[in-house]
Amino acid sequence: MFLILRRGFATHSSLLCTSEKIVVPPLKMKINKSKVPKIREKDLEEKYITGWGPGGQAVNKTLNAVYLRHVPSGVWIKCHESRSLDRNRKTARKMLIEKLDLKINGEDSVQRQEERLASHKKNLKREKTRLKYEERRKEKENQSEADQENSSKKEDSLKNIPEEIDKK
Amino acid sequence: MALHLSRAVRRVAHFSGISGSRCFAAVASFSVNNNLLKTLFYNQRHENSDTVFFYTTKRNFSVLTNKKNVPRKYCRGFSSPATGIDTNSNVQCVLEAVHKILEDAEIPEAETCSRYLVSQVLGSTKQFAYKEHLQQKLDNAQVEELNRLVACRLARMPVQYLAGNWDFREITLQVRPPVFIPRPETEQLVDIVLDHLPSKTSQRLLEVGPGTGNICLSLLHENPDIQVTALERSKMAADLTKENAKLLNLDQRLEVIEMKVEANTTLPPNSDQTPQPVQYDALVSNPPYVLRKDLISLAPEIYVYEDLRALDGGAEGLDVILNILRLALKYVKPDGLIFLEVDPCHPHILPLHLEKQALPFKIDKVLKDFQDKERFLILSRSS
Numbered sequence: 001m002f003l004i005l006r007r008g009f010a011t012h013s014s015l016l017c018t019s020e021k022i023v024v025p026p027l028k029m030k031i032n033k034s035k036v037p038k039i040r041e042k043d044l045e046e047k048y049i050t051g052w053g054p055g056g057q058a059v060n061k062t063l064n065a066v067y068l069r070h071v072p073s074g075v076w077i078k079c080h081e082s083r084s085l086d087r088n089r090k091t092a093r094k095m096l097i098e099k100l101d102l103k104i105n106g107e108d109s110v111q112r113q114e115e116r117l118a119s120h121k122k123n124l125k126r127e128k129t130r131l132k133y134e135e136r137r138k139e140k141e142n143q144s145e146a147d148q149e150n151s152s153k154k155e156d157s158l159k160n161i162p163e164e165i166d167k168k
Numbered sequence: 169m170a171l172h173l174s175r176a177v178r179r180v181a182h183f184s185g186i187s188g189s190r191c192f193a194a195v196a197s198f199s200v201n202n203n204l205l206k207t208l209f210y211n212q213r214h215e216n217s218d219t220v221f222f223y224t225t226k227r228n229f230s231v232l233t234n235k236k237n238v239p240r241k242y243c244r245g246f247s248s249p250a251t252g253i254d255t256n257s258n259v260q261c262v263l264e265a266v267h268k269i270l271e272d273a274e275i276p277e278a279e280t281c282s283r284y285l286v287s288q289v290l291g292s293t294k295q296f297a298y299k300e301h302l303q304q305k306l307d308n309a310q311v312e313e314l315n316r317l318v319a320c321r322l323a324r325m326p327v328q329y330l331a332g333n334w335d336f337r338e339i340t341l342q343v344r345p346p347v348f349i350p351r352p353e354t355e356q357l358v359d360i361v362l363d364h365l366p367s368k369t370s371q372r373l374l375e376v377g378p379g380t381g382n383i384c385l386s387l388l389h390e391n392p393d394i395q396v397t398a399l400e401r402s403k404m405a406a407d408l409t410k411e412n413a414k415l416l417n418l419d420q421r422l423e424v425i426e427m428k429v430e431a432n433t434t435l436p437p438n439s440d441q442t443p444q445p446v447q448y449d450a451l452v453s454n455p456p457y458v459l460r461k462d463l464i465s466l467a468p469e470i471y472v473y474e475d476l477r478a479l480d481g482g483a484e485g486l487d488v489i490l491n492i493l494r495l496a497l498k499y500v501k502p503d504g505l506i507f508l509e510v511d512p513c514h515p516h517i518l519p520l521h522l523e524k525q526a527l528p529f530k531i532d533k534v535l536k537d538f539q540d541k542e543r544f545l546i547l548s549r550s551s
Contacts, residue, residue: 056351056512057478058466058479061277062328064352080295080296081294083295084335086337086359
């Protein structure tokens with residue numbers, strides 16, 4: 001991945017002198033999800049914050065926080081994002097898999113891959129913007145040089161005129 | 169928030185004092201005279217005790233509040249103990265104050281409730297939304313709203329009704345009294361139904377007692393191939409189901425019929441005028457299944473504010489369930505399944521009743537809820 005970045009840099013710096021538009025092809029990086037751990041329901045310990053009593057229609061409680069623990073690894077998650085218990089259970093399982101992935105796979109986990117991809121895209125964008133302003137700056141310099149030449153030529157032509165009139 | 173005060177009035181006037189909770193609301197009926205109301209007001213202001221809701225005659229109202237010529241339907245309001253919440257304290261202090269008030273009044277789940285109420289006045293439905301505004305001060309409108317919410321909670325109004333809406337699986341439903349609030353166990357029932365329906369074929373489902381519409385709307389939301397016909401006996405619940413369906417854009421595939429399911433019910437004629445009654449592919453219901461003996465020990469949140477017709481299942485909790493099975497005999501296909509949420513004792517007592525009443529159904533599966541209680545039944549026709 002870093003090699004590609006360097007190549008990109010090299011390409012751009014070699015073409016700095018031209019005023020052609022440089023289009024950077026989109027980077028086709030795919031997130032590798034093959035190492036994401038799979039969890040089994042029987043390895044999970046699930047607790048709902050405080051007991052519910054008899055349950056069912058006879059009870060009306062708002063407690064919907066879910067505490068989920070993966071027994072073999074000891075990783076645990078507490079989820080209370082939604083007011084729906086079912087939704088929290090499903091979100092808790094996703095969060096648990098992400099946390100396990102981070103713990104087991106470290107740098108190869110999906111989260112780290114996504115972070116690297118995001119920072120790489122940011123660097124590319126920054127580089128593209130920098131080059132755009134470089135081009136504009138160069139154009140302005142060329143333009144101002146051309147203007148200076150034109151104005152000096154004009155002065156010369158103005159100097160010639162009185163002699164001709166005098167001659168007349 | 170439309171408080172169905174007249175219903176609450178009758179119920180609380182009947183049950184007040186039984187709960188034993190110090191801050192149980194004293195609700196004055198509209199026919200009571202001045203003196204009772206004045207006494208309640210006096211006690212409330214000077215002894216800082218209960219919240220008083222009132223819905224009274226124009227004359228009583230003008231005596232109590234010094235407001236003259238108020239139309240009858242607005243002669244209602246409440247008077248509650250001072251909370252001490254004002255615009256000078258930041259959200260952190262306000263939260264602690266609310267928590268203390270609810271805890272002192274022995275309101276269950278005081279901590280969670282205080283978080284929900286404070287987050288609600290700050291404009292969010294999430295419990296922990298207040299954390300982003302800890303040093304902020306509330307404005308006058310927010311303080312007034314919070315005082316109103318705390319007073320209603322002190323009167324044991326459920327937090328879901330105070331919020332006006334609640335999440336159910338992937339959707340958010342409007343809730344209001346006295347329509348039955350969806351319970352978390354019912355979320356599993358939707359999973360069970362979805363697992364047993366064949367995929368990618370259009371199915372017609374019959375639901376009995378949608379209430380807020382939680383089951384049918386979740387099914388419609390998560391499976392685009394189903395159509396549901398829901399039968400609801402309460403006009404308020406039927407209206408709420410239709411309102412939720414419209415808000416979720418699911419009203420095209422849902423038909424709500426206002427009718428009560430009894431022993432010999434027949435469905436109204438089909439809207440497309442076909443003579444044969446529709447045979448549904450499956451039936452799903454969370455019927456009233458609470459046993460009469462358990463109805464007495466319900467929390468005030470339930471027996472004051474929720475429609476008890478959505479809970480009362482008769483002596484053994486099976487009255488409505490048996491009527492639903494009689495309906496299924498007529499309108500569900502012979503190979504169709506019936507999904508029910510029941511009381512944990514029903515898997516054991518239902519087979520006997522089915523035999524006694526000669527209903528040709530058998531229990532295929534009994535499934536447990538997240539509390540490990542036998543909560544769900546799948547029934548099919550026994551030949």
